């Protein structure tokens with residue numbers, strides 16, 4: 001069954017609902033995000049949920065990010081240089097590595113696949129844009145640990161499920177307003193994923 005990551009969680013009550021309906025709970029601790037929370041929020045959330053938490057960062061040294069919270073996963077939402085990819089290998093930590101959905105990053109995608117065993121999130125090159133589904137379709141077939149995010153909503157989720165990714169990743173599409181999640185949308189997304197499995 002396709003897994004779900006609800007991301008941009010910044011309220012405890014949203015984390016509790018996410019824990020009941022998703023497989024991963026993403027918390028963005030980078031000030032660049034309107035959903036930004038301090039890393040300490042992750043340690044509080046972990047007292048309320050029974051699913052792994054993902055610490056999402058754009059900037060920052062990998063060593064600092066790995067050590068700043070008790071999150072089970074670290075998601076580095078930027079393209080890494082070769083030194084950073086080598087550095088990642090030295091940590092006994094689960095990572096989600098962002099790869100922009102563009103042909104020009106195919107060699108980067110293959111480098112991550114060949115050098116690491118980590119999860120890969122294919123996402124739009126620019127936040128707020130829709131991920132490139134054609135590129136995603138090809139890459140998902142090449143590696144079985146690829147998730148997809150970037151513009152997923154209740155109205156278009158079937159386009160993403162049809163690619164059969166390892167997981168779908170949603171932040172803005174499950175919100176009432178920036179940073180506050182809509183619990184009904186979260187539940188309905190989970191229901192659609194569950195229904196999708198039944199029609200396969």
Ligand SMILES: O=C(O)c1ccccc1NCC(=O)[C@H](O)[C@H](O)COP(=O)(O)O
Pocket residue numbers: 006007008026028032033034035056057058077121123127128149150151152169170171172173
């Ligand atoms: O969610 C954010 O606010 C965010 C900000 C900056 C970098 C990454 C961010 N989220 C990372 C995720 O994994 C999102 O779930 C993914 O990009 C999909 O986001 P959306 O298109 O808003 O559903």
